[in-house]
Amino acid sequence: MKLYLGYPESCTENEKFKIKDLFLKEVNVSYNSIPVEVKKKLLSLLDFLKEKDYIFINNVHYDASDILEFALFSIKNKKIEHIILPGYTYGKPTFIIRETLKTVSSNAKNNVNIYHDFNLFSEETLVINIGYRKTSISIGGKFLSVIDIGEFNFIDVFGNYLFNRFLKDKGISNVYLRKAGKRGKYLDKFRAIGARILLKRSDKIVMEDENYARTVNKEEVELALSILTGKTNFGEFAPSITDLSSAIVNILYSYEETERQKPTIKKIAIIGRIAHLYQEPIERIFGLHPEIITPQELLNRPISNFRSRITFQKIETKYDAKDYSDIEIEIDKKENFKEYLFALRRYFRNRNLKGVKIIEILTETNLNNHEKETFINELLTIGRITSFKDTKMIPYIDYIISALSKIDIPEHLFQEVENYIKKVAFRWSLPLKTRMNIIYFCYKHKDKLKDKEWFKVLLPLTITWIRDKKLSEGERQFIRTATGIK
Known part of the structure; x- marks a missing residue:
């Protein structure tokens, strides 16, 4: 039997399942009864398999590996011969998964083969796998980078933007919503609405309590996600790695330095529930139309290349752009x-x-x-x-x-x-x-x-952008005053 362990769904040739659901069923806990932060941690499991005391439910601490082990009890009697993993689990997480399978299933002790997604594609294929909080990028099965951007980041940023746009459209302040005890509730609701829009399940926003309803078009989605997708192209200078585009361009530069040659990329494969959101920046950078691959399709692919050693690079996005407003240069005074x-x-x-x-x-x-x-x-x-x-x-x-x-x-x-x-x-x-x-x-x-769509998007999106930036109180106040969102 072949098994793919990934996000949001894992699968065998005959069935699909979610790791979080199997774990909660095993410990007899309802998903709706657990706090939001615990839900996020369960969804992030494959990104943090090394974590100890990962979650606390019903007075019991569970390591991340414990959760995986409980989830895999349901397949303990099945003969597993091949396991396929997302590229972002490369390294110690792969070892943890192997050891967990040995504990769960006697069939997996000696003869299980573990492969990663990039082993299933040719050396001229760029493979991208999107997890909950991480994305892996592999070139020809021999250069792997893991970026700290995943599905969670897209839903979080887009939902927060929709919330700030709502504040701007309705002329409501954060202070008012806090006093009314509505801010957290509304923010969660906009994240849920944003998720449905990004997953193409809806294009409508409806807040009956506030008499607020509108339709979101494709252009708005693309502009609102620009914080994460970025605008950097190959050949450009990126002041800092802040988004998907600047990270990918940096990866290409690193590949050239490591391999002493430019990568030959003729195909691009993207795996993940929000793969369609990665298509535009990827196609812009490479000039190739990416193919979206489902986890089920991975099970049907033969091993195309297998290397025992590959180059690994971990990339953390961070805004660290230099200000140029105080350039100390003297010039001669001119007449006119x-x-x-x-x-x-x-x-x-x-x-x-x-x-x-x-x-x-x-x-x-x-x-x-x-x-x-x-x-x-x-x-x-x-x-x-x-x-x-x-x-x-x-x-x-x-x-x-x-x-x-x-x-x-x-x-x-x-x-x-x-x-x-x-x-x-x-x-x-x-x-x-x-x-x-x-x-x-x-x-x-x-x-x-005021009637321009880009303007309507930019102001609330700027408030979303400053959330995690190290700004002075004066800088924050200036931006909030100028955007009209407080």
Whole structure:
């Protein structure tokens, strides 16, 4: 018999099951009776198999391995010959699973073969397996990375965004909901609604108690998930690994350093309940349409490659973007606007950071209408040329956004400026001061932007984004005031 142990479902050739359900049945506990944090831990089991005293139910402590052992009692009399595991269980978790099977089933003591998902695909296939809190990425069965992003993160971020959007739409504050004892209840409800939307079971939000109902479209979902999916492309500089895209690009760079060659990728396989949410960033980076593989299909695949040793890399996402707003550069004083403009063009062409100081000087100069229009057009031209492939371009992007947020924009240029702001607004790895300048631009022009869908998404999404960031109270207050969500 072949067995696949994964999230959310495991399976044999003949049946599907969930590890949490088998465990709770074995200990005679109802899933609805346990606290939310215990539910999360049960769903995260395969990510934390090494944990001791993992959960506490009915006055009993269970190690993570105990839970797996209890769950597998139901297959103790079945002859298991092959076990297939997600890539994110590579290492000690694989050993724990093997030892647990030996304890549970005498049939598994000597002749069980354990493989990982990447052993079932050719060397030219990128394999992605999405767990509850982790995602594994393998290249050709010989390079494995585990990222601390999983299904939980997508549902948590999207649900929190929907909640903040609700606050914005209804003009309700967190303080009011806390006093009414509703905040936690509403937040859980929006996470549940978000899960149904992400799993394509619904596209509606209905809160009858608050007379709130609306439909969520595909564009809103994609923008709201940009915090996790990211916008980084191969060849670009990622200031920090903050999302799926920047992590994957970093993995490709690491592969080249380790293997001393570029990976040959002709196929991409994604395994997981939210695989469809990974398709867009993966296809954008690789230019290949990924294939979604079900756990049941894995059982029918032959072993394509098997290596006893592979390279392993653990990646933790962390926002650590550098601020460029205080670049200490001295430049010669110019006679007039025209001289500054020519100098800006020259410095930018030569990738010299003196150009950003000229942008700062001209932003603070009292320009006449013609000079202002010329300056804005110059900023937009530089903005179109700049890319994230050169680290020296990021300060230019920072200063351009800062300038556009401070200058009064002529009506006939506003649409072009808005298009540029929208282009960079969902790049969540940008420096904090750049992010704050984007929000200030939105605050300053909120009357013109209020009907734009990207604007409606960006403000509540920014409140979701700052949740786990180390910001000062002043920075948080500025963002909350500018977004109008408190």
